[in-house]
Amino acid sequence: MLSHLNISALIFVTGIYLSACGNDAITSADASNERAVNMGEGVYAEHCAQCHGAELEGEPNWQVKKSDGTLPAPPHNDNGHTWHHDDKLLFGYTKLGGVGVLPKNMKSGMPAFSDTLSDEQIWAVLSFIKSKWSIEAQQRQASMNVK
Secondary structure, three states: OOOHHHHHHHHHHHHHHHHHHHOOOOOOOOOOOHHHHHHHHHHHHHHOHHHHOOOOOOOOOOOOOOOOOOOOOOOOOOOOOHHHOOHHHHHHHHHHHHHHHOOOOOOOOOOOOOOOOOHHHHHHHHHHHHHOOOHHHHHHHHHHOOO
């Protein structure tokens, strides 16, 4: 049977452990964070690849509007424009969808993932996507994130 002292010690040690583990939360898009990239690869495959392609290639004719006024899903590799945007916009666009970020007069087929993915999962997906860019694209995009 655990004594009051043993229970207090267990709670203390558990608190230290959880505190240490909590510092590993993914809170940015970092292509060099192996854990984030690995997590993001799985999340991307499950939630993003059906539109943006398993190889991040996007839909065909992604720059030509569809009959409903939306654009097809763009590539997320160097051939697209994802790396032309800063992390804040990419995160917001993923979390809130096109409707939540774009001006009212622009249509977007991008759904909001705020009810589907956690912030950590969104950052992980962005980390994975960045890891597939060329060094030049990564550097250009990183310069947009300087505060």
